Amino acid sequence: MTATLSAVVIVVTSVLAPAPPPAAAGAAAAKQAEPDGEASGPGFSSAPAEGPTGTSIALSGAGCVLPGSDEPGDGVVVTLVHDGAVFTADTLTVADDGTWSGTLVVPAGTPADPYRIKAVCASPWFEDGDPVTYQKRTFTVTGEGAGAPTEGAVAPSFNGGIEPFGEYDGQSTCNPREQPGMAAFRRLVQSNYGGGSLGVVRACGVGGTSEHKEGRAWDWAMNANSARDRATVQSLIDFLFTTDNNCNTFANARRLGIMYIIWNRRMFRMYDTDRGWSSYSGPSPHTDHVHFSLTRAGGAGQVSYWTRTFRAPRFSAASRTVRGLAVNPAFDRSTTGDFDGDGRDDLLWYRPGGEVDHVWYSAGGGRFVDSTRQVGGDYRVFAGDFNGDCVDDIFWYGPGPARDSIWLGTRNRTFRHLAVNVRGDYWPVVGDFNGDRSDDILWYRPGAGSDPVWYGTIYARFVGRTQQVNGNYRPFGGDFNGDGRDDIFWYGPGAQPDSLWRGEAGNRFSARAVRSDHDAVAVPGDYNGDQRTDVLWYGRGATADAIWLGTSNGGFLGTSVNMPGEFGISVSGDFDGTGQDDVLFHGDPARRTRLWLY
Incomplete structure (x- = not known):
């Protein structure tokens, strides 16, 4: 047998x-x-x-x-x-x-x-x-053999966050002199990939609107009828559109300030990546060159590829755009994650039983595209990147003997189903506690019992260890000090003592006391875009609200905010791709849904 x-x-x-x-x-x-x-x-x-x-x-x-x-x-x-x-x-x-x-x-x-x-x-x-x-x-x-790396540009190391997906910012003045960022980008391309140049600047009176007239556009001489040139262009595109180790999509294009690219009758817009490479029918087919236009910051060289550090705009908790959304008031459970790996967070709306459920894929700017699902059952649903592929997954956890499963997210907006088995009734806490890019789960059970930790791996399976946490808490995870490893905030509502476990190398935690006197819903997210997790303390009704901004030493700086209403759901995610998390509030008695965009 x-x-x-x-x-x-x-x-x-x-x-x-x-x-x-x-x-x-x-x-x-x-x-x-x-x-x-x-x-x-x-x-x-x-x-x-x-x-x-x-x-x-x-x-x-x-x-x-x-x-x-x-x-x-x-x-x-x-x-x-x-x-x-x-x-x-x-x-x-x-x-x-x-x-x-x-x-x-x-x-x-x-x-x-x-x-x-x-x-x-x-x-x-x-x-x-x-x-x-x-x-x-x-x-x-013994040395390098088959499978050695191919030549091409190699990105340097960076600090901090990354440039957001920008908006189109076309030519509005005329200053036909090559900008320093454009000159640096041209040298980067030609020194690593070869090819000629058909020029950067264009006279003010020639043709229509063009970033050439501001010195931030360049035509790289390449022949679309040459297989070798097509392969060379594709190699550069792969470098620009790579997803980096922090799961930032189109990472080098964003860091260089690429605004759009035109090549061989097709155009790619960094301000509308969902369109992909779309047909281009302008006066030139761009078969003898690749056109690059940079943002103003990219043209000036004030982007993180050259400065090595992205500095997020100065943050004000009050500087937000508030939008209303039409959401079925019957939806009483939601979780967020980047389920298609496009760099913007999406929303899952779930109702227990046999109701139709919905995945809202972000289309940028606070807009969403609906996709329906039929789940059934009664689950505590949560999200995380459990296999480290930079696409978030959905964990369907049925407490007790109920069957559990994971929906593994894919870039084509489908899910692969994986059966798992959780033995017990827990409060799951999700975070990449060991910094290996795969999210982990601490299964917390109030009281004196043991609390398993499942460490995620690149194949969506887990290896377990055991912790023991004594007490009754509402824990949540986040990288509060920005060191690349998620921490656990053990929140005891009101005057109960709180604690912060900082994730350390080698699957360790170091504990320190913190104090929050809020009796509120904790909504963790990176609201100021500095790569550290912050905490929105949302007090329903007349209870005071606040945002705690995470600092590099693991502490917090507090500022007051106000969200009137008694919303039953409050979740965070970067729905517009700006690099700063937004907040969605849903399910108050007036049947309103509000979206805070930062």
Whole structure:
């Protein structure tokens, strides 16, 4: 009989971590499983022992079963590490008898050096650490081989946020001198991709409206009838439209201040990315050149690609646009996330039972495109990027014995369904607590019971650890100090003591006391665009409202705001792509819905 295979679980080896330090007096106390030491378990096989990048290392082993049972683990996590840094990772499936096999490919760009191969048999619900940790093997990278990186521009490192999706800002004056940002962009392109130049400036009396007349447009000489030139242009476009490590879409185009591009009878507008490459029927087919127009900031060189730091506009809590939306008043549950990966957050409207549910995909500017779904059931629904692909997913959690599932978001606005199983009744807290770009979940249960933590992985499976939080809180997650790892705010309404767990490297938390005397709904979001999570304290009715702005040291700066009404739903998200989160209020007695756009 052929053995069946269990579900796959993927994790980077950094999940093995010591417990966080004790919480400050009055703060939530934490307890975490002790880390595993050096592996002294069973061995496994690996071959070859050395090779260049691109080498497939064959791996196999046995004994991946839960202690004291014949139940196989959920997968064997294999990683290639050097001095604690993980260079690649994968998870191999486990047969019913605990045997496993597969390959690990050495990625291009891995430096020549000796490395260790780690293998861990993992199971999310096994709370005493990983069931089996295998003895390490070695592999020596001898140099660069197949799959080496291709040449092209390489973006520098940046600080802070990123330029928002802008508006069209065409020529309105005439100053036909090449602007410094345009000159820098032209040099960047030609030094990395070659090609000629058909010019930057145009005389004021020639033709119609054109950014050439302000020195912030350039025609890059490329031949659309040449396969080689088409490939070169595509390589540059791929560089401009890349999604960066912070999930910023069209990252380099935004940082350079690209406003639009015209090439080979097609046009791409950065101020309307949903249109994609659309037909262009202007007087020139642009088959002998690629036209680039920059924003005014891009032309001036005052963009983060050159300054290395994006500085968000000065924030005022009162400087917002308020819009009314027509929403079915029967909708009583909502969650937000970027479900199509376009850089703008979307809305899920859900009603328990057999009602029709809706996903509102953001179209920018506070506008949405409706897509209907039929869910059924009664769930606590929440969102997060659980597989680290920069597209948010929807977790359908049915407390108790109810069946659970995850809808994995895709860029074509469909979902892939994945069955999961949560054993218990919890308050889920979502955040990327270890900074690996996959969102994690802390399953909090008020009182003195244990609280599992599921660490997300690139394959939408989880590896579990256990915390213990004593007390009754309304916790929520967010990166309050902007260090790239999400934290947990343990909020005790009113005069109850509060605590802040800061996410640390190696799946740790450090605890500190904070104090909020609000008895309000906490709505976390990055309202000022500085890459740190802020908190809107929304007090329904006459209760005072406030916004706490996160600071680099993990503290907060408070400012008063006012939202009249008694709204049952208050959620945040960057619905217009400005880099600053907005707030949607829905479900007050007057059946109103209000959208605050920052």
